[in-house]
Amino acid sequence: MHSSNRKSTTETQRHGEKLDLSFPAFLRASVSPWWLLPLLLVVASFAPAQEQITFRDITAQAGIHFTHNNGAFGKKWLPETMGPGCAFIDYDNDGFPDILLVNGQDWPGHPPHLAKSGATTLKLYHNNHDGTFTDVTRKSGLDISLFGLGVTVGDYDNDGFDDIFITAVGQSHLFHNNGNGTFTDATKSAGLWGPNEFSTGAAWVDYDRDGKLDLVVANYVQWSEQTDLYCTLDGSHKSYCTPESYKGTSARLWHNLGNGKFEDATEKAGLYDPTSKGLGVAILDYNNDGWPDILIANDTQPNKLYLNKKNGTFE
Ligand SMILES: [Ca+2]
Ligand SMILES: [Ca+2]
Ligand SMILES: [Ca+2]
Numbered sequence: 001m002h003s004s005n006r007k008s009t010t011e012t013q014r015h016g017e018k019l020d021l022s023f024p025a026f027l028r029a030s031v032s033p034w035w036l037l038p039l040l041l042v043v044a045s046f047a048p049a050q051e052q053i054t055f056r057d058i059t060a061q062a063g064i065h066f067t068h069n070n071g072a073f074g075k076k077w078l079p080e081t082m083g084p085g086c087a088f089i090d091y092d093n094d095g096f097p098d099i100l101l102v103n104g105q106d107w108p109g110h111p112p113h114l115a116k117s118g119a120t121t122l123k124l125y126h127n128n129h130d131g132t133f134t135d136v137t138r139k140s141g142l143d144i145s146l147f148g149l150g151v152t153v154g155d156y157d158n159d160g161f162d163d164i165f166i167t168a169v170g171q172s173h174l175f176h177n178n179g180n181g182t183f184t185d186a187t188k189s190a191g192l193w194g195p196n197e198f199s200t201g202a203a204w205v206d207y208d209r210d211g212k213l214d215l216v217v218a219n220y221v222q223w224s225e226q227t228d229l230y231c232t233l234d235g236s237h238k239s240y241c242t243p244e245s246y247k248g249t250s251a252r253l254w255h256n257l258g259n260g261k262f263e264d265a266t267e268k269a270g271l272y273d274p275t276s277k278g279l280g281v282a283i284l285d286y287n288n289d290g291w292p293d294i295l296i297a298n299d300t301q302p303n304k305l306y307l308n309k310k311n312g313t314f315e
């Protein structure tokens with residue numbers, strides 16, 4: 001704040017000198033300082049930035065207190081190596097972006113005496129409009145514990161309020177924004193319950209352009225606590241395996257049926273590919289035909305770019 005004020009003053013003065021010299025004498029005489037000031041400010045706003053922008057960590061000062069729990073307690077399980085996602089979402093439509101932070105959880109069987117502190121949950125922070133945030137997780141109904149990895153925000157039911165999809169190891173979750181500051185877990189009623197996958201990235205996209213947002217979910221590898229493999233670097237201590245040790249999993253495409261429900265359209269749309277070890281999804285229209293295309297970013301496997309064929313399928 002102080003820095004940018006200082007910059008405008010400096011720029012204004014510098015351009016002020018230049019302008020004053022270039023003005024013809026008759027104009028100079030007729031221009032009052034009151035007219036000159038707004039003019040100089042306009043000129044200053046187009047001036048190239050010459051000061052370096054610097055950032056200061058204001059996390060704690062803003063009221064954000066969050067520690068990610070990757071669940072690690074010595075077993076070296078693969079999902080522990082992943083960082084979580086986060087999102088800005090204006091969930092209460094007050095014009096100020098709020099913050100959603102995805103969290104992991106302790107593994108089942110994790111000895112309670114090693115647990116750091118109770119159950120770890122997602123966190124939703126409400127923007128107070130003054131540079132600070134308030135933890136509204138419990139009030140919003142999002143104090144749910146899951147091994148979350150990613151998040152994508154979109155209004156899938158077109159009610160004007162953004163909803164949330166959280167990717168997770170195990171069961172991913174869809175949270176419907178009720179429009180009154182609370183969310184309802186709509187995973188089951190939306191038909192999204194069932195797949196037990198290692199879901200990483202996700203994105204909302206209206207791939208068939210029917211006005212209803214559909215959902216693409218990237219999946220990593222076939223891993224579970226039961227199928228965990230033993231890898232070692234030194235022959236005596238367990239280490240984290242690289243993804244080559246595990247089989248891939250296809251990304252999944254959920255088509256929005258419009259009644260709050262989704263259908264699995266992965267195979268029908270030509271997106272089924274079990275060699276994928278997806279970590280991220282990007283939506284882009286790379287051929288500029290107005291139809292959104294899909295990029296799946298894979299780990300140790302080729303990335304996949306899917307062209308939207310405008311008939312509900314991709315190639
Ligand atoms: Ca807000
Ligand atoms: Ca909505
Ligand atoms: Ca659609």
Ligand SMILES: [Ca+2]
Pocket residue numbers: 284285286287288289290291292293308
């Ligand atoms: Ca396209």
